[in-house]
Amino acid sequence: MGTLHGPTAVDRNLLWSRLDDAVAKQGVPLPTPVFVVDTDAFDANADDLVRRAHGKPVRVASKSLRVPALIERALAHEGFQGVLAYSLREALWLHEQGISDDVVVAYPTVDRGALAELVASPSAAAAITLMVDDVAHLDVVDSVRFSPTVPVRVALDVDAGLQVAGQHVGPKRSPLTDVSSVVALAREVVGRSGFRLVGAMTYEGQVAGVQDAVPQARTRSAMIRRIKALSIGQLAVRRREVADALATLTDLEFWNGGGSGSVEETAADPVVTEVAAGSGLLVPTLFDHYRSFEPRPASYFGLPVTRKPARDVATVHGGGLSASGAAGADRLPTPWAPAGLRLTGLEGAGEVQTPLTGPSAAALRIGDLVWFRHAKSGEVFEHATIVHLLAGDELVDAVPTYRGCGQVF
The missing domain is CATH 2.40.37.20 (D-serine dehydratase-like domain)
Known part of the structure; x- marks a missing residue:
């Protein structure tokens, strides 16, 4: 606590x-x-994140570090595995520098120049996974290559917001809000030459990224904890339903979820195979007041x-x-x-x-x-x-x- x-x-x-x-x-x-x-605090935070993940690997969110030596320092901790990047050009650079050969780009990209570099490099394409939530993202990839000889790894960004009373609570990320929309895009990926569907992601920002124990805002904190509890329960059902549907199409390599503020809750979901964390390594002030960690x-x-x-x-x-x-x-x-x-x-x-x-x-x-x-x-x-x-x-x-x-x- x-x-x-x-x-x-x-x-x-x-x-x-x-x-x-x-x-x-x-x-x-x-x-x-x-x-x-402070590397003493950094290392203690890394060990604590691994402890909270209860045996599931922690993928380091590079957006929250932006220092190559610190990304490498996190990856050197037992229990950390792979990078969650925020840009395809960043992912290409991390691979080129030998920092990681397992990089998932957390956000869709329409950077045609970077995509052209990706499809021209078998080693980069084997190390980097793109995030998609729309057929248009696949079309952009196809627009920069002459033939699908180098398969592109993709993951589906599934909405993880709380749906309550017709309202969406959480980050405005993906249009993939239900099983049917996820399956429709998955079928397109599986059926399209030159792509491999290897993963899925559900980022519950309304759980992982919101303070819930602010001393000066006890009423609001109690309300946020209630929203978090509702989100965790609803998302567990959604993940299971989506995972079962995707299993009829392909075997996924990974299912990424969570963030520094929800490591325990996300890791407890049997669908999730890995958790993401970055802010919990440096602990900025927006991460001061969480019930889940010190x-x-x-x-x-x-x-x-x-x-x-x-x-x-x-x-x-x-x-x-x-x-x-x-x-x-x-x-x-x-x-x-x-x-x-x-x-x-x-x-x-x-x-x-x-x-x-x-x-x-x-x-x-x-x-x-x-x-x-x-x-x-x-x-x-x-x-x-x-x-x-x-x-x-x-x-x-x-x-x-x-x-x-x-x-x-």
Whole structure:
């Protein structure tokens, strides 16, 4: 059961000293923002995800990491197997770099250039699985190849939303909402030359990706837990019905489901053969308040104080690293260490400066580092080329992000 409290103010202040000391030991100033991943917490989170999966393999969601060395670090843990990518070009690059020979692209693609590369490479086509939910996705593949000599692996993205009172609750992903629509597309795949139907995916985002134990929102959290329980029960029936129908057409290699917030519930479904997880490795702030696991934050970025406009205000340089999704305060970065800092209502997290107030602001001096946590995992590394890896009290390595490798997906 996850904690409702998380790290204490004392824990956060100790973290502040630990991170500052590790940076100081480098002997030379590090460019800011300084991006750090605590590998001790990362490894503990990886082991916890495997434990929660109860023997089913965990496929690492690269979208939530975007650092090749961290993807490899996750895959090195016993119990992790394969990558869930978010872009075909990313999948091709991961295969080319030798990072994984088992990559499922989680979203349909119409990138004809990338598809042309895929069908021209037997090794890539054997390692990468495309996601489809419409015949049009197959047509795009066929439009870039002269002959179906290289079979393309595909999986079906089956809707996993909660259907209640005529309403759909959950991510707006796939039009495959019932057995008949799934079977119709499956027949098209099986009957079309040059394609192999190898898997299925059901991503229950309304279960895996929504906080359900927020202390300041107990009523809403209770409602969300009810929605999750209804979703899990309804989805178990839908998965079984779809799986039974697909079994009359082909034998699937895998059925992917879940996310960091629903590993136990998803793994408990006998239809599911593997679970996906990524955010649970770095634990951004949007994953702080879950009943299903104890958060161990592992990712931070440090910004220097450059101004003291008032005794009780400290202004850091930069900071406007907001997360995607519906705009709101929960998408802003959180000043984390030292404890006792908060954003201002007028400026929030600014692109070039971020003023901070709160009890700790008066003690900060120009040149001090303030450490933030991002709201969503992986996205923050779109703003970085290098991430420093922390082990114990030492920065032991500096590794490139996708951007640092010259890749933008």
